[in-house]
Amino acid sequence: MAKKKTNTTKTTKPKVKAPRFKLSNQQKLVLGSFLMIAGVLLFIAFVSYFFTGNNDQSTLSEFTNKAVESDNWLNKLGAWVSDFFIYRGFGVASFIFAGLILLSGVFVLINGNKSKLFKHWFWSVLIIIWISILFGFFSEKWNVLGGTIGFEMNAYLQVYLGKIGTALLLFFGLIIYLAIRFRMTFDTFKNMFSAVKKDISDNLKDSKTNDDLIVPLDNDLSAEAEDIKSAFSLTIEESKPEETIIPVQKKEELKPTPKIVEQDEEQDMQMEVETVAEELSETDNLANKLVEDFGQFDPTLELKKYQFPSLDLLKKYESEGITINQEELEENKNRIVDTLNNYKIGISSIKATIGPTVTLYEIIPEAGVRISKIKNLEDDIALSLSALGIRIIAPIPGKGTIGIEVPNKNSTIVSMRSVIASQKFQKSEMFLPIALGKTISNETYVVDLAKMPHLLMAGATGQGKSVGLNAVLTSLLYKKHPAEVKFVLVDPKKVELTLFNKIERHYLAKLPDSEEAIITDNKKVINTLNSLCIEMDNRYELLKNALCRNIAEYNVKFKARKLNPNDGHQFLPYIVLVVDEFADLIMTAGKEVETPIARLAQLARAIGIHLIIATQRPSVNVITGIIKANFPARIAFRVTSKIDSRTILDGSGADQLIGRGDMLFTQGNEMIRIQCAFVDTPEVERITDFIGSQKAYPDAYLLPEYVGEESGTSLDVDISDRDVLFRDAAEIIVTAQQGSASLLQRKLKLGYNRAGRLIDQLEAAGIVGGFEGSKARQVLMPDLTALNQLLDNETS
Numbered sequence: 018m019a020k021k022k023t024n025t026t027k028t029t030k031p032k033v034k035a036p037r038f039k040l041s042n043q044q045k046l047v048l049g050s051f052l053m054i055a056g057v058l059l060f061i062a063f064v065s066y067f068f069t070g071n072n073d074q075s076t077l078s079e080f081t082n083k084a085v086e087s088d089n090w091l092n093k094l095g096a097w098v099s100d101f102f103i104y105r106g107f108g109v110a111s112f113i114f115a116g117l118i119l120l121s122g123v124f125v126l127i128n129g130n131k132s133k134l135f136k137h138w139f140w141s142v143l144i145i146i147w148i149s150i151l152f153g154f155f156s157e158k159w160n161v162l163g164g165t166i167g168f169e170m171n172a173y174l175q176v177y178l179g180k181i182g183t184a185l186l187l188f189f190g191l192i193i194y195l196a197i198r199f200r201m202t203f204d205t206f207k208n209m210f211s212a213v214k215k216d217i218s219d220n221l222k223d224s225k226t227n228d229d230l231i232v233p234l235d236n237d238l239s240a241e242a243e244d245i246k247s248a249f250s251l252t253i254e255e256s257k258p259e260e261t262i263i264p265v266q267k268k269e270e271l272k273p274t275p276k277i278v279e280q281d282e283e284q285d286m287q288m289e290v291e292t293v294a295e296e297l298s299e300t301d302n303l304a305n306k307l308v309e310d311f312g313q314f315d316p317t318l319e320l321k322k323y324q325f326p327s328l329d330l331l332k333k334y335e336s337e338g339i340t341i342n343q344e345e346l347e348e349n350k351n352r353i354v355d356t357l358n359n360y361k362i363g364i365s366s367i368k369a370t371i372g373p374t375v376t377l378y379e380i381i382p383e384a385g386v387r388i389s390k391i392k393n394l395e396d397d398i399a400l401s402l403s404a405l406g407i408r409i410i411a412p413i414p415g416k417g418t419i420g421i422e423v424p425n426k427n428s429t430i431v432s433m434r435s436v437i438a439s440q441k442f443q444k445s446e447m448f449l450p451i452a453l454g455k456t457i458s459n460e461t462y463v464v465d466l467a468k469m470p471h472l473l474m475a476g477a478t479g480q481g482k483s484v485g486l487n488a489v490l491t492s493l494l495y496k497k498h499p500a501e502v503k504f505v506l507v508d509p510k511k512v513e514l515t516l517f518n519k520i521e522r523h524y525l526a527k528l529p530d531s532e533e534a535i536i537t538d539n540k541k542v543i544n545t546l547n548s549l550c551i552e553m554d555n556r557y558e559l560l561k562n563a564l565c566r567n568i569a570e571y572n573v574k575f576k577a578r579k580l581n582p583n584d585g586h587q588f589l590p591y592i593v594l595v596v597d598e599f600a601d602l603i604m605t606a607g608k609e610v611e612t613p614i615a616r617l618a619q620l621a622r623a624i625g626i627h628l629i630i631a632t633q634r635p636s637v638n639v640i641t642g643i644i645k646a647n648f649p650a651r652i653a654f655r656v657t658s659k660i661d662s663r664t665i666l667d668g669s670g671a672d673q674l675i676g677r678g679d680m681l682f683t684q685g686n687e688m689i690r691i692q693c694a695f696v697d698t699p700e701v702e703r704i705t706d707f708i709g710s711q712k713a714y715p716d717a718y719l720l721p722e723y724v725g726e727e728s729g730t731s732l733d734v735d736i737s738d739r740d741v742l743f744r745d746a747a748e749i750i751v752t753a754q755q756g757s758a759s760l761l762q763r764k765l766k767l768g769y770n771r772a773g774r775l776i777d778q779l780e781a782a783g784i785v786g787g788f789e790g791s792k793a794r795q796v797l798m799p800d801l802t803a804l805n806q807l808l809d810n811e812t813s
């Protein structure tokens with residue numbers, strides 16, 4: 018804690034803070050309901066004023082005299098308030114005040130958008146003034162309607178503008194209001210007018226036709242026929258202009274809203290051009306309305322003030338930036354040329370690209386030289402260049418040249434700061450951007466974890482795996498809000514990821530019953546993985562109901578308020594599962610972890626769960642076929658043998674790396690050599706401190722509850738060993754007809770383990786059915802009578 022404090026004082030300058038009026042939920046309830054009631058009372062008082070206002074005039078001056086009562090339905094206060102608002106204030110327009118106060122109460126209660134409320138107040142006050150002046154205009158007839166303000170303002174305006182001027186000014190005020198508030202245009206009026214005109218003419222026509230069709234029985238038949246004929250012919254003639262279809266020439270005239278295009282006066286013909294706007298479903302309409310009223314759903318709202326870590330928290334290295342050692346370059350070039358010449362390989366040109374740790378020499382061999390010949394001489398060339406970690410790429414994909422990578426004598430550190438600060442990272446629009454480091458041509462390399470969709474990291478000990486993991490996590494922390502991504506961290510070594518404990522309530526996800534968010538116990542990993550599988554199934558269900566194919570589409574739809582939270586929909590954060598020391602896990606838990614990992618790897622990509630697994634031991638029994646098949650994106654740090662390299666990358670190369678963050682990255686096709694960004698423990702500590710010191714969610718992101726199989730083993734529970742709360746628990750479960758441990762936890766206020774044990778005992782007693790994965794257990798007792806019968810039989 019002390020540390021946190023010093024940190025914040027260091028970074029923030031003293032500044033005077035404006036006092037914040039943030040209401041608690043209870044305060045909101047009190048204030049909201051007070052305002053609503055006040056609004057209703059005002060309304061009642063105002064209505065009453067029109068019946069009792071005259072009688073109450075005399076009682077107003079006697080406000081403090083208890084003996085004098087008012088006729089207003091709210092008695093003295095009602096009389097006084099309505100007199101104040103209606104007589105002395107704005108007249109009938111004061112009713113709008115009552116509405117506004119009621120509306121404010123509703124906004125406070127539902128925690129509505131403040132700027133929306135402010136807008137309502139602003140426009141309503143304007144319309145109140147306008148109405149008041151309008152009625153003030155007719156004050157001679159109805160003097161109460163405009164109130165004193167309306168009357169006085171009218172008198173003032175009429176002195177300067179006269180009656181006509183005032184009337185026109187009022188009309189102009191109305192136009193301004195409609196134009197700005199309702200975005201009305203001249204066309205809107207025109208369309209409205211035409212629509213009304215059409216309605217009237219249709220009605221007239223209908224009535225006329227009907228009238229004409231009523232033929233008096235005693236009339237001459239031929240005359241009737243004539244009448245009817247003329248009546249019809251008339252109708253047809255009249256309807257003709259409307260039905261005439263005129264070819265439309267101008268494309269611009271076709272607007273999505275129905276529009277009437279006037280023809281030349283002489284033709285006296287009207288044509289209605291109607292383009293059918295895309296029909297919106299009811300839910301779309303509702304969503305549009307909600308978005309209009311409240312704006313798009315903002316998942317970051319709960320931590321609105323959250324600040325992303327600044328670049329200053331990352332260290333700046335002196336030795337950054339490539340220094341060109343001309344001598345070294347020349348020397349290496351000569352050696353390469355000489356060595357190749359020794360093997361009778363001629364070179365037509367050679368080019369060097371200097372990277373942070375290695376320099377790439379690109380060679381174009383003379384015509385007729387076989388590439389395989391150069392590839393075969395790899396070891397000989399390496400020997401004559403007497404350098405470790407030479408890698409020959411023959412040919413460089415897409416270039417037709419041969420590459421020889423030679424480590425630099427003095428490598429430079431690629432700092433996390435430089436890659437995070439790069440334009441490429443800062444401007445990336447990826448879902449889960451990761452700044453891995455810099456390529457051989459010194460370009461920052463940024464990839465999207467969401468596209469990978471899972472990452473396998475392997476390398477011998479001490480070659481930069483943990484730094485790599487930290488770089489991945491740091492990248493995400495710099496780019497993603499706590500609402501957008503959650504980490505599930507598995508760290509059997511117990512030391513690598515502990516720093517991330519500080520951001521538990523911001524970024525971590527955990528099982529409901531676990532105390533520590535970072536999982537260090539291998540047994541608990543199995544539960545977490547299975548819980549993630551449940552989360553995956555749940556998310557698929559949500560996606561299916563929302564008719565979305567992936568999490569991105571789903572979240573867009575949710576933000577546009579097209580998905581109803583009452584149907585279980587919610588904004589879904591990405592979940593990144595990081596497993597360090599995967600080999601260790603496989604050794605201790607074997608199939609039990611491999612199965613859920615494989616399931617997640619196969620299916621979780623669409624619903625935003627991504628896996629990063631890291632291992633020191635890249636042997637085939639750890640990185641099995643099924644794992645490999647589902648992890649197309651792989652990072653290999655230096656390994657000791659070609660076999661290990663093959664296991665990770667399906668090819669050699671990782672054995673020729675030079676360590677210290679030098680790595681090969683593949684996403685299934687080409688292999689890219691990257692110098693991993695270096696982020697040191699103190700830097701990670703500063704970042705997690707910075708984030709940890711900010712306001713957090715009440716708890717870590719809770720994963721679905723998973724009842725492990727081990728709890729289902731002790732089914733033969735002795736009746737005498739039953740929990741004292743057994744009967745209560747049974748009654749709760751049977752009454753609710755829902756067999757879930759979390760229900761017991763809530764109702765009986767128990768810990769997860771005890772609730773889990775109770776469920777087992779209930780299963781053993783035949784009250785609930787067996788474990789069914791993500792679903793609640795079936796309740797086998799239909800009602801309390803059946804339950805009591807069962808329990809009584811047991812004891813007798």
Ligand SMILES: Nc1ncnc2c1ncn2[C@@H]1O[C@H](COP(=O)(O)OP(=O)(O)OP(=O)(O)O)[C@@H](O)[C@H]1O
Nearest residue numbers: 477478479480481482483484633677678693694695
């Ligand atoms: N990207 C890098 N740039 C510079 N130096 C690095 C880089 N990555 C790692 N190193 C150096 O290598 C050392 C070991 O790295 P790291 O702890 O990441 O290895 P590891 O593979 O996780 O080892 P282990 O498997 O034993 O945990 C670091 O202390 C650091 O000095």
